[in-house]
Amino acid sequence: MQPFAFITVTGEQAARQAAAYPDARYLAGGTTLIDLMKLNVERPSTVVDINAVPLAAISELPDGTVRVGAMVRNSDMAHHPLVRDRYPLISQAILAGASGQIRNMATTAGNLLQRTRCYYFRDTTMRCNKREPGTGCAAIDGYNRIHAVLGTSEHCIATHPSDLCVALAAVDATVRVVGSKGARAVPFGEFHVLPDERPERETALEPGELIVAVDLPPLPFARRSVYVKVRDRASYAFALASAAVALDLSGGVIRQARVALGGIATRPWRAHEAELLLEGREASVEMYRQAADAALAAAIPRRHNAFKIELARRTLVRALSRAEALS
Ligand SMILES: Cc1cc2nc3c(=O)[nH]c(=O)nc-3n(C[C@H](O)[C@H](O)[C@H](O)COP(=O)(O)OP(=O)(O)OC[C@H]3O[C@@H](n4cnc5c(N)ncnc54)[C@H](O)[C@@H]3O)c2cc1C
Ligand code: SF4
Structure with a gap:
């Protein structure tokens, strides 16, 4: 060190x-x-x-937004009544990650900024454009079983590892930051950036900017939501594929849907195509399959990770079916 x-x-x-x-x-x-x-x-x-900076509160704003401080521990966020009752997909996503001890230490902001688990990124003897720009990507022609099939580039195919971020993408959270130019709010969909030609740049944060909170907007139908995670072991493992979904159902018809995928993309992946396909349609497993096909249509498999495409489809169908079954 x-x-x-x-x-x-x-x-x-x-x-x-x-x-x-x-x-x-x-x-x-x-x-x-x-x-x-x-x-x-x-x-x-x-x-x-920054552990002594007072950013560890969860509060409700007058418009119903739930504000989660940057230093709120992941365990506290998962178990807080405002989060647990209004956004079950967020609680479930956090509790599906890491271990109890790690969740007691890990914070909201830290979770957003965790780095990829790509083996080559973590091994300084290997080529990695993200760690050392311009050196190449050892994963593209190497062992890439855990790597991404969506949002990749010829410079990086690393998967974004967070579970929480998948659920935050689904609910359209906002990241509040402060920096030398003042305070600003970054929509969650713009917070993590695609690797393109600059995989070393992972977020919209400017150097030195401090995350102070994450806002969860009012979303009444998020009470009918789930997070489903598939991994190599039942606990203490990162997602091979995951899905965060929320459904607004009326008389068996889907009025609105929120769909985000994890474990398969270079950033938390909002599947707008799947949402558009579901909205206004009768809820059925056949519709969920079509939505899953739309969500994965642009996937690019590599030598060892093609299995993730079908795995992600099935994970999404399972998540939508479970959400529909909730009362
Ligand atoms: C063994 C293991 C298993 C894990 N399994 C999972 C899993 O299954 N799913 C999952 O989602 N995660 C998993 N994790 C990752 C874990 O969730 C993250 O390590 C954790 O959320 C990071 O939070 P932290 O507060 O410890 O961040 P830190 O390590 O303190 O910081 C991480 C980064 O964020 C920056 N940062 C922190 N706070 C701020 C702020 N307020 N403003 C700006 N920058 C900031 C830091 O500078 C640093 O670059 C696992 C981790 C381990 C070690
Ligand atoms: S996939 Fe990305 S993080 Fe992994 S070796 Fe390639 S450039 Fe580095």
């Missing part, structure tokens, strides 16, 4: 000032950052501990 300066701050402004050092990183739960520093994948000059 490379030596680094360690700064503890208690306020947002002090955090942003400290983060102005080149290559500075905020430290929240540390469950991603410290691992990657030990592997020499992350080599910050300065680590800014």
Whole structure:
């Protein structure tokens, strides 16, 4: 591990000032950052501990938005009544991830900014455009069983690993950030960016910007929602495929649908094509299959990950069927 300066701050402004050092990183739960520093994948000059910054509250705004502070621990978010009752897909997504101990440390903002689990990214002896731009991608012609089939480029095919982010994409969350130019709100669909030619750039955050909260908009039909995750083991494993869905049903007809997929794409994947196909149609397994085909139509398989396309289709059909069955 490379030596680094360690700064503890208690306020947002002090955090942003400290983060102005080149290559500075905020430290929240540390469950991603410290691992990657030990592997020499992350080599910050300065680590800014933001654990004492008061950003750990969950509150309801007058318009019904639920505001989740950046430092709220994943366990607290999953079990909070406002989240658990209004957005079951979010609670289920968090509880499907990692382990109890990790969820007790991991924070809302840290979860959004966790890095890919691509083996080559985490091994500094391998070629990786994301870790060292311009060196190539060892995964494209290498072992790519866990890699993405949607949103890939010729420069990177790494999967976005978060479960929570899939559910946040489905509900159209907003990420609130502050930086040297002031405060701004980033729609969740614009927060994570596609790899294209610059896989090292993963989000719309500017250097030094601090995430302060994630807003969950009012979405009454999200009470009928589920998160389904398929993985190699029943717990403590990342998704091979996952689906976060919410259905607005009336007399057996789908009025609105929200569909997002995980484990198969380079960013949390909102499947608008599937939503359009479902809306206004009678709920049925046949419709869900058609929606799943539409969601996966643009998938590009590689040597070892073609199985993910059918797996994701079935995961989505299962998620939609489960959501329909809820009362
Ligand atoms: C063994 C293991 C298994 C896991 N399994 C899963 C899983 O199945 N599903 C899943 O979704 N996740 C899983 N995770 C990932 C876990 O959810 C993340 O490590 C965690 O959410 C990161 O949060 P953190 O607070 O610890 O982030 P940190 O490690 O503290 O920070 C991560 C990044 O976010 C930045 N950051 C943190 N807070 C802010 C802020 N407020 N503003 C700007 N930047 C900030 C940091 O600088 C750093 O770059 C697993 C992790 C481990 C170690
Ligand atoms: S898939 Fe992306 S993260 Fe993995 S080796 Fe290729 S460039 Fe690096």
